[in-house]
Amino acid sequence: MPDRLIFSQTFEGLFRAAAESLDEPTIAALKAAGIDPQEELKPAYPLAVFHAVARLLAERLFPGLESEEQLRRLGRRFMDGYAQTMVGRAMVGVMRVIGPRRTLERLSRQFRTGNNFSETRVEELGPGHSQLWCNQASFPAWYEGIVARGLEFTGARDVQVALIRRDEAGATFRITWKD
Numbered sequence: 001m002p003d004r005l006i007f008s009q010t011f012e013g014l015f016r017a018a019a020e021s022l023d024e025p026t027i028a029a030l031k032a033a034g035i036d037p038q039e040e041l042k043p044a045y046p047l048a049v050f051h052a053v054a055r056l057l058a059e060r061l062f063p064g065l066e067s068e069e070q071l072r073r074l075g076r077r078f079m080d081g082y083a084q085t086m087v088g089r090a091m092v093g094v095m096r097v098i099g100p101r102r103t104l105e106r107l108s109r110q111f112r113t114g115n116n117f118s119e120t121r122v123e124e125l126g127p128g129h130s131q132l133w134c135n136q137a138s139f140p141a142w143y144e145g146i147v148a149r150g151l152e153f154t155g156a157r158d159v160q161v162a163l164i165r166r167d168e169a170g171a172t173f174r175i176t177w178k179d
């Protein structure tokens with residue numbers, strides 16, 4: 001199996017989302033984790049670097065919250081930062097046109113703009129109600145945040161994303177929304 005890689009635009013989105021927290025101690029911690037936000041980003045980084053960076057930024061941005069809530073909020077904020085990147089702007093533009101249901105159907109492709117390994121399956125259960133499976137869901141709360149915020153970009157309202165189950169292969173989420 002090829003190495004699981006996270007592409008530079010994912011880190012660019014994270015760093016945009018966390019701009020106010022990128023003080024000297026945080027930058028030093030990021031360098032220790034394997035990435036320097038002050039230098040030109042490499043095209044891709046190992047998944048382990050993403051895990052370290054996400055945990056670090058979640059703790060810095062949302063101190064005092066439980067780890068899962070930190071990651072959920074970081075996922076939401078990441079989507080706002082990612083929407084400011086060249087790839088993210090294009091992706092969000094398409095999402096706004098195709099709406100929530102078709103956005104979910106295209107999720108593997110959209111996730112693959114940020115990494116080389118994501119796979120998803122979506123089952124539509126009814127209007128405004130789907131079930132989503134994602135492989136390699138190390139941080140389920142992160143997925144809850146990015147999917148909820150992403151669907152909000154499509155115009156969906158009252159978006160709820162909740163973990164149903166998780167195993168070694170991935171995680172399954174229940175998603176509801178109003179058009």
